[in-house]
Amino acid sequence: MPRSSWGTKTKIDKNKWRIRWCEWDGLNRVRRSKTLYPCTSREADDELRRLWQLHHLPPNERVVPCPTFAQCWDEWYFPQLEKQLETGDMSRSTFVNYRSAWRSKVSPKWANVAMNKVRVEEYQRWLDKFTAAQAHVSHIIILNLVNCARLHDVDGISFIDAKYKMPREKKSSGDSGLEVYTVAEIDSILESLRGSRIEGVVILMAKGSCRVGEAAAAAVKDITFDEYNGRTYAVYDLYHQYSQHNSFEPLKTAESRRAIIIPPPWSLRLAEIAKQRTEDQELYICDKGTGMPIDRKRITGEWLSYYRNGTIDLRYLTMTKLRNSWATAMLWKYGIPAQMVDKMMGHAAKNILGKHYDRPDKELFIETVDKAYFGN
Secondary structure, eight states, rough: OOGGTEEEEEEEETTEEEEEEEESSSSSEEEEEEEEEOHHHHHHHHHHHHHHHHHHGGGGGOOOOOOOOHHHIIIHHHHHHHHHHHHSSOOOOHHHHHHHHHHIHHHHHTTSSSOOOOOOHHHHHHHSSSSSSHHHHHHHHHHHHHHHHHHHHHOOOOOOGGGOOOOOOOOTOOOOOOOOOHHHHHHHHHHHHHTSSSSHHHHHTTTTTTOOOHTTTOBBGGGEEEEEEEEEEEEEEOOEETTTTTTEEEOSGGGGGGEEEEEETHHHHHHHHHHHHHEEETTBBBBBBSBOOOOHHHHHHHHHHHTTTTTSOOOOOTTTHHHHHHHHHHIIIIIOOHHHHHHHHTTOOOHHHHHHHHOOOOOOOOHHHHHHHHHO
């Protein structure tokens, strides 16, 4: 096939080419173009050949040349991320994290590397440079890029099949070894924070399993109160989160939408907080006085300040550990089965039972919590 049949290429500058080609959109013949940089003349030809095969040959006749990681990102994976964001299948915070990881971690190393030219040893050395969290998200990006390429009939990408050793988090020298608070410590913290602006957020996290953004998004209208066995339970209808970018976003996963159950006496305290917010004409449990929640950064900053000024006289753990502490207490102190705790935390189910059959409602959540706390 002569190259002129693939399309045309025009040199714009050194290592910079513009290619033009035609494709069929199902109804009409459509002209397309894009600029390639940095790019050699041969690489421009390869790209035209790949596009021609993609749009003019049946799948069984295509010989799709292996793209670079940047080509895969630009043409296949990033548009997929944008679509997931638009449809609500991905939260904006996840989208931003993936895009940031690509720009700062993945692209500098792999952007111009063909996906079938990565050596296992080199990839392992690259992972070793990162913290555990950085390596985790960077590896996810690479996995998703490879999957995209394979879905477009690209063969020969074998490095990803190796079992890599991921970096581990390093313990700080001052770490006591305990990564969660005990039930007694949680109760002490809540008493210390009584009357503070973030008290309601801490109650929802430490006694209801909320993440920081989930608790920050709690509006007064989203919290109702149910009676069960003569006791009052607060029920927070969780359906969105407040992001680090100070905007409301979808929850982490579809399973994250759930009823948050707060048992007494903390439910009664939450009722007092909700009443006070209503009297002050404020909309959110953690309202900053403007009809919007307090910024996430400020919430975690206030949490730290209460340790520094002695309001909380306990060992310091990050605010996110409140959710871990709740889960540990549910499992080990109150004896709730792990699959039930998973549901109450909004985790994505990993088995057939959890995915398709296990559908507890708020009444079952309340009954479970009541039995765990009060033995009825």
